Amino acid sequence: MISGRNVMEKAGKSISWLSAFVTIAACIGIILFFLLNGIGEINLEFLTTEPIASTRADVGGGISTPFFGTLLLTLVGICFALPWALGTAIYLSEYAKKNVMVSFFRTAIDVLAGVPTIVIAIMGVAVFSLPQLGFLSSMVEGTSANKAFGRSFLVAGFTMAMMILPYIIKTCEEAIKTVPETFKEASLALGASKWHTIVKVVLPSAKNGIITAIILGMGRIIGDTAIVWLCLGGTLRMTGVQPWFSPENWMSTVQNTGSTLTSYIYFMSPAGEGNMTEKAMGASLILIILIVVLNLLTDVIGNINKSVMEE
Amino acid sequence: MVMQLEVRKRLECVETDPVIEVSNLDVFYGEKQALKDVNIKIFKNQITAFIGPSGCGKTTLLRCFNRMNDMIKTFRMEGEILLDCEDIYTSDHDVIALRKKVGMVFQQPNPLPTSIYNNLSLPIKEHFPKITKEDLMNVINKKLSAAHLLSEIENRIHESALKLSGGQQQRLCIARALTIEPEVILFDEPCSALDPISTMKIEELLMRFKEKYTIIIVTHNMQQATRIADKVAFFFQGEIIEQGTADDLFVNPQQELTQRYVTGRF
Numbered sequence: 001m002i003s004g005r006n007v008m009e010k011a012g013k014s015i016s017w018l019s020a021f022v023t024i025a026a027c028i029g030i031i032l033f034f035l036l037n038g039i040g041e042i043n044l045e046f047l048t049t050e051p052i053a054s055t056r057a058d059v060g061g062g063i064s065t066p067f068f069g070t071l072l073l074t075l076v077g078i079c080f081a082l083p084w085a086l087g088t089a090i091y092l093s094e095y096a097k098k099n100v101m102v103s104f105f106r107t108a109i110d111v112l113a114g115v116p117t118i119v120i121a122i123m124g125v126a127v128f129s130l131p132q133l134g135f136l137s138s139m140v141e142g143t144s145a146n147k148a149f150g151r152s153f154l155v156a157g158f159t160m161a162m163m164i165l166p167y168i169i170k171t172c173e174e175a176i177k178t179v180p181e182t183f184k185e186a187s188l189a190l191g192a193s194k195w196h197t198i199v200k201v202v203l204p205s206a207k208n209g210i211i212t213a214i215i216l217g218m219g220r221i222i223g224d225t226a227i228v229w230l231c232l233g234g235t236l237r238m239t240g241v242q243p244w245f246s247p248e249n250w251m252s253t254v255q256n257t258g259s260t261l262t263s264y265i266y267f268m269s270p271a272g273e274g275n276m277t278e279k280a281m282g283a284s285l286i287l288i289i290l291i292v293v294l295n296l297l298t299d300v301i302g303n304i305n306k307s308v309m310e311e
Numbered sequence: 312m313v314m315q316l317e318v319r320k321r322l323e324c325v326e327t328d329p330v331i332e333v334s335n336l337d338v339f340y341g342e343k344q345a346l347k348d349v350n351i352k353i354f355k356n357q358i359t360a361f362i363g364p365s366g367c368g369k370t371t372l373l374r375c376f377n378r379m380n381d382m383i384k385t386f387r388m389e390g391e392i393l394l395d396c397e398d399i400y401t402s403d404h405d406v407i408a409l410r411k412k413v414g415m416v417f418q419q420p421n422p423l424p425t426s427i428y429n430n431l432s433l434p435i436k437e438h439f440p441k442i443t444k445e446d447l448m449n450v451i452n453k454k455l456s457a458a459h460l461l462s463e464i465e466n467r468i469h470e471s472a473l474k475l476s477g478g479q480q481q482r483l484c485i486a487r488a489l490t491i492e493p494e495v496i497l498f499d500e501p502c503s504a505l506d507p508i509s510t511m512k513i514e515e516l517l518m519r520f521k522e523k524y525t526i527i528i529v530t531h532n533m534q535q536a537t538r539i540a541d542k543v544a545f546f547f548q549g550e551i552i553e554q555g556t557a558d559d560l561f562v563n564p565q566q567e568l569t570q571r572y573v574t575g576r577f
C-alpha cells in the first residue's frame with residue numbers, strides 16, 4: 001500500500017517535471033532555431049533597406065518597411081484600442097450595476113475574445129469597404145463601383161483594436177479593481193467628484209496594470225497575420241506617397257497599405273509564397289526578439305510595481 | 312422679501328444653533344438596523360467624542376455627516392441631519408460641497424501612493440483650480456505646519472508619502488483634510504494605529520484645532536476622551552444611551568451601562 005502510494009507520488013512528480021521541461025525546451029528550441037538560422041542574415045543593410053519583389057535573393061532587399069510596418073500598425077492599433085478599452089473597463093468596474101444588461105455585455109466581451117482573427121479580419125474588410133469609410137483607406141478608382149479599398153494601416157489598426165479589445169478590457173478592469181477602496185475614499189472624502197477620483201487617483205494607481213495590458217495587446221498585434229493579410233494588404237512596400245517616412249506624408253502612409261514582419265515572412269518563406277528561406281528566418285528572428293523584449297518589459301514593470309509598493 | 316427673511320432666519324440659526332443637529336435618525340444596512348432613534352447636537356468649536364463598544368454604530372453615524380455611506384448599496388436612513396440648519400440628505404443637496412465642508416480623517420492612515428506634495432496639491436488644485444505654483448506651495452507649507460509635520464519632512468516633500476511613519480502618515484492625512492478648509496472635521500479612531508507619542512502629538516493638534524474647527528472624534532480610549540473632549544456621547548447597540556459634557560459622563564454617569572463602560576467593567 002505504502003510503496004504503491006510512493007510510486008504514485010514519484011510518478012506524479014516526474015510527469016509534472018517532464019511537462020515543465022518539455023515546455024521550456026520547446027521555447028528555448030524555437031529561439032535557438034531561429035537564432036542559428038537567422039543570425040547570418042541580420043546586418044545593418046538587411047534592417048535598413050526596403051524589400052524588393054524579386055525571386056532572386058541578392059536583389060530582394062531588406063526588411064525596413066515590414067519592420068516599421070509592424071511598429072506603425074502596433075501604434076495605430078493601441079491608439080484605437082486603449083481609450084476604448086479603458087473607457088469600457090472604467091464603466092464595468094466603477095459604474096456598472098449588476099443586472100442582465102451588464103452580464104450580457106460581459107459575455108459579449110468573452111465571445112469576442114474567442115472569435116478567430118480571420119473572422120474579425122473579414123468583418124474589417126467588409127465594413128471598411130463601405131464608401132462612407134473611404135477616408136480611412138482610399139477609394140477604388142477606375143471602376144463604376146462606388147467602393148472603398150478597405151485596406152490600410154488605419155483599417156488594419158482599427159481591426160486589430162477590435163481583436164485585442166477583450167484582453168485589454170479584462171486586464172485594465174482587473175488593474176482598476178485592485179486599487180484599494182481606501183484610496184477612493186480618501187479622494188471622495190476630500191470632496192472630489194467620482195470622475196475626478198477615477199482620473200486622478202484610480203487610474204494612476206492602476207497605471208502598471210494598464211501598461212501591462214498595453215504590452216499584452218502589442219504582443220498580439222505584432223504576432224497576428226490574418227488581419228494584416230486581409231486589412232493591410234498584400235504589398236511589401238509602403239504604398240502611400242513617397243518617401244513614406246517623411247513627416248508631411250504620414251497621413252498618406254497610414255491611409256495606404258504596407259506590410260509587417262508577419263506578412264513579410266509569409267511572402268518570403270517557401271511555406272508561404274516565396275523562395276527566400278534565409279530572409280524569412282532573419283525576419284522571424286527579429287519578430288521573436290520583439291516579443292521577448294515585450295515580455296521582459298512586462299516583468300520589469302511588475303518589479304517596478306513591487307518596489308513602489310515597498311517604498 | 313421672502314428670500315431675505317429666509318436668509319436672515321438661516322443666519323440667526325447659524326449664529327445660535329448647533330453646527331450639526333441629528334433628529335430621530337434610523338440607519339439600516341439592508342434589513343439590519345445600525346442606528347436607532349439617534350438625537351444629538353454638535354456645537355461649534357467643541358470636540359465631541361463618540362464612545363462605545365465595537366459595532367455599536369459610531370462609524371456609521373460619523374459617515375452619515377459627510378454622506379460617505381452613500382457608496383454602500385444597502386444603506387438606508389430615516390430621520391433628519393441638519394448642517395448649519397440645512398438638511399444634507401435632500402435629493403438635490405450638493406454632496407461635493409458637503410464633503411468640502413465636512414472633512415474626514417480615517418482610522419488607517421490612507422495617504423495616496425504618491426509624493427507628499429501630490430497628496431496635498433491634488434485636493435488644493437481641485438478646490439482652487441486657478442492657484443499659482445507659489446501660492447500652492449505656501450498653502451502646502453501652511454497646512455503641513457498646522458499638522459506639526461513640516462519640520463520633520465521639510466526636505467522630503469517630493470518623496471513618496473508611503474515612506475513616512477504611521478504617525479507621520481496620519482498627520483499628513485490631517486494636513487490633507489485641512490487643505491479643503493472644512494468647518495467640521497470627523498476623526499474615526501485616528502490614533503488606533505499609532506504609538507503613544509504619535510497619539511499625544513495628534514491630541515495636541517486636536518486641542519488647538521478646536522479654536523478654528525468643530526471636531527467629532529470616535530475613540531476607544533477613555534483617557535483620550537477625558538483629556539480632549541468637551542462633549543461625549545455613549546453608544547450602545549445603535550442607540551445613544553447617554554450624552555453630555557465630558558465631566559458629567561465620566562464623573563457622574565446617570566446610566567448604569569455608561570458607568571460600567573467608562574469604568575471598564577464591560
Ligand SMILES: Nc1ncnc2c1ncn2[C@@H]1O[C@H](COP(=O)(O)OP(=O)(O)OP(=O)(O)O)[C@@H](O)[C@H]1O
Pocket residue numbers: 340343345363364365366367368369370371372383385
Ligand atoms: N457596509 C456595511 N454593511 C452592512 N453592515 C454594516 C456595514 N457597516 C457597518 N455595518 C454594521 O453596522 C453596525 C455598526 O457598525 P459601525 O462600523 O458603525 O460600528 P462602530 O461603532 O464604528 O464599531 P468599531 O468600534 O468596531 O469601529 C455593525 O453591526 C456593523 O456590522
Ligand SMILES: [Mg+2]
Pocket residue numbers: 369370371499529
Ligand atoms: Mg468604527
